[in-house]
Amino acid sequence: MNLTQNKLRCGILLLSIVFVVAGVYLGEVHTILNKATNICLECIGIG
């Protein structure tokens, strides 16, 4: 097994989890929820 590649994928796995946790901590989820629970007029081609 390619050790460097394995280290890289494990590193990215950990880093992505850290990013998700940091994003939640910074309140990004609230922003996403706000946007996603209202009809996005731009997305559907109205606004």
Place this chain on the structure above:
Amino acid sequence: MDRKVNKRMVFQIISAIITNSYLKGFLKGNIYRGKLKNICVPGLNCYSCPGAIGSCPIGSLQAVAGTVGYGVSLYTIGFISLIGVLFGRLTCGFVCPFGLFQDIVYKIPIGKITINRKVDRILRSTKYLILAIPVILLPILLVGQLGISIPYFCKYICPAGTLEGGIPLVLLNEPLRQTIGFLFTWKMIILGIVVISSILIYRPFCKYICPLGAFYSFFNKISFYKYEIDKSKCIDCNICSKSCKMHIEPNRNPNHRECIRCGECVKVCSKKAIKKGFIFRIFSMRERKYKI
């Protein structure tokens, strides 16, 4: 008549139904407003689709970037990196509802066209530009007076939003119907182009436009889910390359950025030289083989 069940398509349909399971939305012409929308879905699925129970990662990236006090969304980048490093573009082949839509449209039996290799290569790089400019840079750099920006990709390009959100909501809502203007027409034209080209070319949106596919493509080489060629079995007959609708050469580069892991090459290989699975499974199979 011998008709094999397309297991991948069954999986795609189930996945599309799960991510769009808010049936009330389709009946009443509104969208789901619950807490599940805190979570992104792995595929391109507009959060303004009446059935959507999760958030579109590309929409979320732009929503956060366009909000005062935020930049690139760590949550969304983290989420799609997590999906990417685990599965790579397996997500495109098995989970994405817009990928399923293109697969279905491609089944229309009309003469298919093959794009010239050079043109194809140039067009494929477009999706990386789309990821970089309208999805990441413009929402951060091109902000209004209040520091808020619009989701440029969703507004001007995304045909998934028109198909999954725009059309059903406009059909079900009289007030929305009355506000239709140039933008809706523009987005319908884009959707029309994508639909027509999807009849003639296999997954043109995934190949040339999709920013989410572009992001996942960076992970194909290093993801836990992999394809591997057993060199002792491969006879270089190239049948895998000929059968590949994404036009890659699995025998030379089984983890190519463009591979959506549809598994067609694995099916057609008479020598069973292509192994697929999570790295642990592939390597445990290899060890078992050597023990024997």
